[in-house]
Amino acid sequence: MKKFRFSLETVLKVRLQNEEIQRRALALAQGERDRVMMALGAHKQGLRTLLAEHSGRRVGSIDLNQEAWYMAGWGGLTQKIRQASVDLAEKEEILRISRARAVEASRERVVLEKLEEKQYREHLALMNAEEQGLLDDLAQRSLSVFSLASVSAADL
Secondary structure (H helix, E strand, O other): OOOOOOOOHHHHHHHHHHHHHHHHHHHHHHHHHHHHHHHHHHHHHHHHHHHHHHHHHOOOOOOHHHHHHHHHHHHHHHHHHHHHHHHHHHHHHHHHHHHHHHHHHHHHHHHHHHHHHHHHHHHHHHHHHHHHHHHHHHHHHHHHHHHHHHHHHHHO
16 A cells, blocks of 8 residues: 655645744743733832822821922832833734734644645545455456356366
8 A cells, every 4th residue: 555645744844833933922922911911010019009108108297308209109100100001012912913823823734734634535545446446356357267267167
């Protein structure tokens, strides 16, 4: 029986490699997005802590140095929160693109794998047909030899 060989095997290997590359890019994009989300959460938590501490200190007279320190801290944290939000939006877009590329690479691989399965089924059908033809031919020859032997024996 002839060994099956997929005609687009090299293309399938390239598609598998591309899919793996896209998966790695997706994992990297997810890691970057998660890192920015954690930073944003930390900045928001820092702002909540600052607000809670400052509201607890606002009793009686106002200390201008303390107010200046609070405003500087508040301004810095709100700027960090704004920047982290912008970074998060960028990372989300990169993640969306990476996810789409990974899905497309997977689809391309699946299409080739289905084609490979189809070619394999066709190969098996062809091999079965050839085998059946050989068996039929062998049976026909056996029948011919048997009938010739019986005709020869009848002539004697």
